Amino acid sequence: MKKVRTGGSDGRENHDDGLNSRVVMTELDPGISDSGYWDRFRFRVMSRAAAELARRRAAGVTIGDVLEKWSRTLVPLAAAAAAVALILIWRGPSIDAPLTMGIEEALTWDLEDEVLPTLFSGEAPGEASAFIFASEAF
Amino acid sequence: MVVMGRPDDSELVRRARGGDGDAFGVLVDRYMRAAYAVALSVTGSHEDAEDAAQESFMVALQKLEECRSPERFAGWLLTIVRNRSRNLVRRESLRDTDEVPASARSRAPTPDRETERSELRGRLAEALDALPQAQREIVLLHDLEGWKHREIAERLEIPAGTVRSHLHFARKALRDALDESPVRKVGEERA
Numbered sequence: 001m002k003k004v005r006t007g008g009s010d011g012r013e014n015h016d017d018g019l020n021s022r023v024v025m026t027e028l029d030p031g032i033s034d035s036g037y038w039d040r041f042r043f044r045v046m047s048r049a050a051a052e053l054a055r056r057r058a059a060g061v062t063i064g065d066v067l068e069k070w071s072r073t074l075v076p077l078a079a080a081a082a083a084v085a086l087i088l089i090w091r092g093p094s095i096d097a098p099l100t101m102g103i104e105e106a107l108t109w110d111l112e113d114e115v116l117p118t119l120f121s122g123e124a125p126g127e128a129s130a131f132i133f134a135s136e137a138f
Numbered sequence: 139m140v141v142m143g144r145p146d147d148s149e150l151v152r153r154a155r156g157g158d159g160d161a162f163g164v165l166v167d168r169y170m171r172a173a174y175a176v177a178l179s180v181t182g183s184h185e186d187a188e189d190a191a192q193e194s195f196m197v198a199l200q201k202l203e204e205c206r207s208p209e210r211f212a213g214w215l216l217t218i219v220r221n222r223s224r225n226l227v228r229r230e231s232l233r234d235t236d237e238v239p240a241s242a243r244s245r246a247p248t249p250d251r252e253t254e255r256s257e258l259r260g261r262l263a264e265a266l267d268a269l270p271q272a273q274r275e276i277v278l279l280h281d282l283e284g285w286k287h288r289e290i291a292e293r294l295e296i297p298a299g300t301v302r303s304h305l306h307f308a309r310k311a312l313r314d315a316l317d318e319s320p321v322r323k324v325g326e327e328r329a
Contacts, residue, residue, distance in 0.1 A: 021277065021281045021309050021312060022280075022281040022284075024262060024281075024312075024316070025262075025277070025278065025281035025282040026282070027255065027258055027259050027262055028178060028184075028259060028262060028263070028278070028282055029171075029282055030174075030184060030188075031171075033255070038170065038171070041170055041174075041188070041191075041192070042163070042166050042167060042170060044192055045166050045170070045192050045195045045196075046159065046162075046163055046166065048192070048195075048196055049159070049162060049195065049196065049199050050159070052196070052199050052200060053154075053157045053158075053159045053162060053199070054157065055157070056154075056155065056156060056157030057156065057157030058157075059157075060156045060157060
């Protein structure tokens with residue numbers, strides 16, 4: 001009877017039992033007669049696991065994660081808005097914008113502050129010229 | 139801990155708990171054959187072993203938080219496989235009143251060589267059926283999956299001496315059962 005030795009690399013797994021059990025057992029390996037068997041096995045397991053893995057990923061999302069995700073959109077938007085606001089403030093009111101003022105302000109607008117006090121002070125050059133000045137002013 | 143780019147089980151379990159499909163895929167790659175071997179040792183049927191092994195990965199994924207020692211994932215997974223397989227056998231025994239011969243439970247026969255191989259598988263399955271569950275599981279993990287004594291001992295959490303003893307008696311029983319059978323001849327031819 002032919003004796004068959006089997007064994008592993010650790011040197012302790014040799015068995016001289018006349019039956020190459022390891023070789024015989026390969027008959028039970030579905031991958032021996034079907035080379036794609038284990039790939040399909042893995043694919044089926046992973047397909048069935050997809051939903052549970054997705055659930056776990058979703059469950060793992062914390063408030064911090066949500067804020068971080070939002071911040072990726074919000075921070076640039078806020079920065080852009082701040083920049084626009086700064087530019088508007090720096091430029092001041094538009095030239096084309098309508099000017100609104102009160103009646104008194106309108107009457108004195110574009111006159112030097114010292115004109116009227118000068119007119120009515122005693123240091124005026126003369127009453128006639130002061131009158132002319134005043135009539136022009138009003 | 140990662141050794142030479144090969145992440146260990148505890149790292150993979152931690153990542154899989156967070157929904158990392160790649161990590162879970164590595165665990166499937168690493169243990170699908172062992173899961174099948176253990177399931178086959180319980181069910182004795184290719185189809186049932188396949189179902190039980192695949193279902194066990196689903197159960198393991200759903201209960202990953204219950205794996206208290208992720209570094210011992212293999213042993214924990216194989217316990218699930220064993221229990222699922224037993225449940226499957228129990229369900230089937232309740233459903234099927236007629237005994238189906240092991241040879242008939244193997245894959246559908248095809249002409250010539252495949253028919254012969256199918257018959258050999260049936261005889262081998264019958265010989266394995268006659269072994270005690272522990273011996274059957276160990277001989278399949280060792281000879282089909284290729285695990286060493288030390289790996290079986292660590293993952294099933296039994297002494298290495300017990301593994302060697304089970305393996306010795308399992309092989310002796312198989313030798314007696316298959317003596318002068320076509321399986322033996324094929325084994326010798328292929329060796």
